Amino acid sequence: MNEKTNSTQQPTTSATAAARTVLVTGGTGKTGRRVAERLTALGHTARIGSRTAPVPFDWNDDTTWDAALDGVSAAYLAYYPDLAFPGAVESVGAFARHAAKAGIERLVLLSGRGEEAAQAAEAAVAEAGTGWTVVRCAWFSQNFSESFFRDAVLAGELALPTGTAVEPFIDADDIADVAVAALTEDGHDGEVYELTGPRLLSFADAAAELSAATGRDIRFTPIAVEECREMLAAIGLPGDFADLFTLILDGRNACLADGVRRALGREPRDFADFARDAAASGLWNV
Template sequence: MNENTKSNQKPAATTASTAPTAVRTVLVTGGTGKTGRRVAERLTALGHTARIGSRTAPIPFDWADDTTWDAALEGVSAAYLAYYPDLAFPGAVETVGAFARRAAKAGVGRLVLLSGRGEEAAQAAEAAVAEAGTGWTVVRCAWFDQNFSESFFLDPVLAGELVLPTGIAVEPFVDIDDIADVAAAALTEDGHDGEVYELTGPHLLSFADVAAELSAATGREIRFTAVSLEEYRAVLATVGLPGEFADLFSMVLDGRNAHLADGVRRALGRPPRDFADYARATAASGAWNV
């Protein structure tokens, strides 16, 4: 079985009952991060209570400290699981599985897991959540558009050069606002239990294509440079990121994810947002001003 086939599989659905539509309190792990912040905003706008799961929250939550889990789960009807740093990192599957079982024991009715395409460890985490005994939905995502404006690619964009250990690989970059819309729907609406929504944008883009889109949106030249894994590990060290990200980037950009998926349309009934629209809106916001 090839990797692309494997990445489209989903775990068997649980027989646990689905949580009611009227969710009242939702734990949003990573609630101050790129996806979690947006999910929390949508939940609040819909009239639900978003309990922010972070180490500095009024009710602290820390993936690495299971003594914080019970208090964070108290009174919660559903939870959004965004594991940091990534589901592909060592120990992630065990931690997420343990948390999902703790959530089931606490009476949480629905879990929505943020997952990654083409990552075997991420799929193992999906299975662990599906087997925990709650209702569940997997939101399996391509690379985020907003990595170029809110994360580790922001400084390279500002400097005018994207450097990565990949050459001709293409990726269907997805907008985080689409991810948040799907996650919020899965957390608060019926009809999403047992679903694996694989989310992509509408087009396949190489990093050279991305550089061209960013250049057009910003009105200045942004180059793409392919480097070796060892060279990229050195680049990561300069910005304080783990060297393991180099291996992750190399793995998921080997062509296994070079196909589109219809998860946004299946979950929301509309097409996904285009990278070019994201780039124009972000440039207009001033995020890439130098």
Template sequence: MPMNENPKSTQNPTAAARTVLVTGGTGKTGRRVAERLTALGHTARIGSRTAPVPFDWADDTTWDAALDGVGAAYLAYYPDLAFPGAVETVEAFARRAAKAGVGRLVLLSGRGEEAAQAAEEAVAGAGTGWTVVRCAWFSQNFSESFFLEPVLSGELALPTGVAAEPFVDADDIADVAVAALTEDGHDGEVYELTGPRLLTFADVAAEQSAATGREIRFTPVTVEEYRAVLATIGLPGEFADLFTMILDGRNARLADGVRRALGREPRDFADYVRAAAASGVWNV
């Protein structure tokens, strides 16, 4: 059944969602989702290998305990839905969640990735209420993830060419995910989230330079060169292939998911840059 023809669930998962499993609960979006759920009076069960109730995407023997008593779950697959085996794992977990009585699943997905869209279809067909939060590249990758060290070094050396991207703020992602997890009216929706502007990585470097008062430049490199860089910091080389796959212009367009889900405009990248610079995270 096509996703846009999926009938609205007759369940009321909001009422049962007092305990919410947040996979990737210590990551960029998961941490923010957990904080918001707690502030709203829900119990956020952190899904990680080191949590009191351990959860590991790669170990299905951890899934049943993590799902016990859960009314809804936020699915943030690591390392990425485009990686081999991800779709099968997410589908198996979604069906396990449905069997455990979970009322709603909210999937963090990526724009322009065929495997990610296959995972979306798998979650939609698992037998629960569902919402897809399909996202552009995160702004916070420059301050909380693998782009932080390049910013500190003063050089963003990436295999991106001149492609533009509508970077989305992780706080917007978390706000949409929490609304979908805790409110009615989001079942069966695919929210495509972007920021309000398209920026090249050269634009990003220029905005960071202005905010920090020091030069940060963008230098294009080959995929092979970037794969070697990833190896030095312990990240899978497949991330380099993602650059060429989704930064080829296919995602150089804006979407209205934040507005549709929350009734407001998305945060601008410039606001993120100012806040990050003020926090001191880019101080050297």
């Protein structure tokens, strides 16, 4: 694959590729929004796949699938809340097979490292009968700025059940760049791209980076998984999200991978760069 040297903030795919209509499930989420923006910038049409979209899409309602796929040549599959949740593998597999029968040429699945259910979903997509690429990701850096941990950062305390375990946080911009390349370029079919940042950080390390970027004191406090479950439920999030921390605690993901470099020919963004840019954008302004 040719080396690519584009900015991390710009699409890395070729603007000369034939225009496509791409279904982007989770198109308003952290990665889906970025994928849609990049596709549009490259001259493609991004069809947002959500229950409230002009053409509704619902993972759990197969009567919405035909209309969402009409005229589409590729699809980005981002299952919410997570592939580890009950029913996800069945829904993703059924949709992938449906897409293959509808003549969809490429499916790009957003997956998670170290999740057995996610790997089952990967297999279901690979066996569906269409071109496919897996984008298997570490924890998103943007979890600290756009969703789960943002309020904790604003409060100055990351209270999480992670102890001293480490994670190679990946920037959502890198994920989107890889996904768009796989959706619009040749050479990515059948690839499993495991995406991580360039270094391992504990959550205490992440708190230190966030403190440096914001100029405020943000500390890390270890808590038990059950306490985390209760905290998540209190803010309206599924308590089962707490179980995902076990993927960090046992060390299975405490290693770096080269997926960004293999897919794009460049290195992934560092967490410090993410924190600096997020702070400058005002995402942590109270």
